[in-house]
Amino acid sequence: MKSVLVGVGQAGGKVATALAEYDDEMGFHAIRDAVAVNSAKADLQGLPLDTVLVGQDVVKGHGVGGDNELGAEVMQRDADEVMTGLSGRIDSATEAIFVVAGLGGGTGSGGAPVLAKELKRVYDVPVYAVGILPGRDEGSLYQANAGRSLKTLAREADSTILIDNDAWRESGDSVAEGMAAINERIARRVGLLLAAGEPIEDRSLGLGGESVDRDVAQSVVDTSEVINTLRTGGLAAVGYAESPASEDADDNVNVVTSTTRQALLTGTSLPDASTADAALLVAAGRPESLSRKGVERARSWVEEETGSMAVRGGDFPLATDDIAALVLLGGVERSPRVQEFMNRAAEAQAQTDGRNEGEQKRDAADAFQNDELDDLL
Ligand code: GDP
Incomplete structure (x- = not known):
């Protein structure tokens, strides 16, 4: 992009x-x-x-x-x-x-x-x-x-x-x-x-100019998939994890799935943001270690975990000995962390305004549209 x-x-x-x-x-x-x-x-x-x-x-x-x-x-x-x-x-x-x-x-x-x-x-x-x-x-x-x-x-x-x-x-x-x-x-x-989302021929693939054969990449991410994942608007988060790839292709099924789990469960930019309207899973690594079966399983798991039916996926061929999973989550405004933050912010504003904190508590469900926070514009 x-x-x-x-x-x-x-x-x-x-x-x-x-x-x-x-x-x-x-x-x-x-x-x-x-x-x-x-x-x-x-x-x-x-x-x-x-x-x-x-x-x-x-x-x-x-x-x-x-x-x-x-x-x-x-x-x-x-x-x-x-x-x-x-x-x-x-x-x-x-x-x-x-x-x-x-x-x-x-x-x-x-x-x-x-x-x-x-x-x-x-x-x-x-x-x-x-x-x-x-x-x-x-x-x-x-x-x-x-x-x-x-x-x-x-x-x-x-x-x-x-x-x-x-x-x-x-x-x-x-x-x-x-x-x-x-x-x-x-x-x-x-x-x-x-x-x-960049065309592969437009980029060197990192690490000492070593190149990775474009033709072996199975399903490459397109910029439009990033845009579509973010299309729901509102808030988004990214998750990431990496683990060493195995020499054994069968083992890499598990490496891809467990790395994806880590990316989403412990590696997101917004902890506990696992409910999303849409998601994009990018599996990065050498094409021969990005197990197709692993990527498909990981994608189904992301679907279940986020409750989103719109989980896109693709490979990112990269000259590295790791397998990395990058998950973009679109539409995370209902996640607990956002609710918790908006409550914290509204309480802080109430303190700043000298109003009664207790009055500011809001049902978590409408915290994101919290009326106690003044719009800036
Ligand atoms: P501004 O210059 O008035 O926009 O304010 P700052 O950018 O200094 O600070 C705003 C917020 O950004 C604070 O909550 C800081 O903790 C945070 N912050 C400041 N510098 C950095 C940084 O380099 N990285 C990150 N991640 N956060 C920062």
Whole structure:
């Protein structure tokens, strides 16, 4: 999927950089361009991307702090400048635009929904978001900001792939310590997803220029399958796991199925997100180790586990000694983790507003459309 990334805010810039670097290292060329947008000049310095500074008139390059309403406002004011900065990069070959942001801060939290809306208004390709949820130990302002941002982003973007900062944290790490490691994980997962839909002749297959014969790949993923999996809109998640491939073809039936189970049960970007409207299973590895039987079984298992009848699947031939399973889940807004987060965010907003917490508790079923969270736009 030929994509252009726009990283908004500090997390957005760092994650967009990690993604662009991963795509480059692997030689995938799915990421055609990446730009960082911020209201804080210092956070743009040192990023190896082209940058756009917004809100200079208002905050003089010092950022918006944790004020996401101000983040939304400065993005709106300078939307023309940002769109001009992007216009030469988005062309007829572009298949998707990704707005990447941490939802708990100010610039990314407020700016990402504004930018997604603007991009959708102008471009005919899907506009997706990669939204990062604050870890549980981040303060209530982060939780409330992320709740409002997510509510708005889910409406404006065609789909929002959610990454929970608690999901891939090594135990004992603080969010800050684990940040670089989390960013690498995001880059590999989202990077593989974008590359999976690329025509094979367009990419080198990683690892020392060794090539993998295109003809032996049995069923290759098409960009339209990624788009269709995300078509239900709302929220999405990615799961990933890898295990060493066996020399024995029969053993690889089990390696494919058990790796897929791990990807979905313990490896998702949004823990416990296993109920989905649609899913895509990408099995990556050397074509001779991607057991057909294993992939078919894994796909049926994903169907049962997610309760979705729309489980697509395909291979990603890759020169590696592992078998990797990447699962994209579309339509995960009913999952417990989302409900739990939206409740947490609404309580945090109530605290911030000085209202009675007890009054804010909502039935989990309508938490996602929580009326206590104000829309940002
Ligand atoms: P902004 O610059 O005002 O948009 O705010 P930040 O991006 O600094 O922070 C917003 C949220 O993103 C917070 O919840 C942070 O924990 C999270 N965050 C900040 N930097 C990173 C990062 O490099 N990676 C990840 N995964 N999350 C980050």
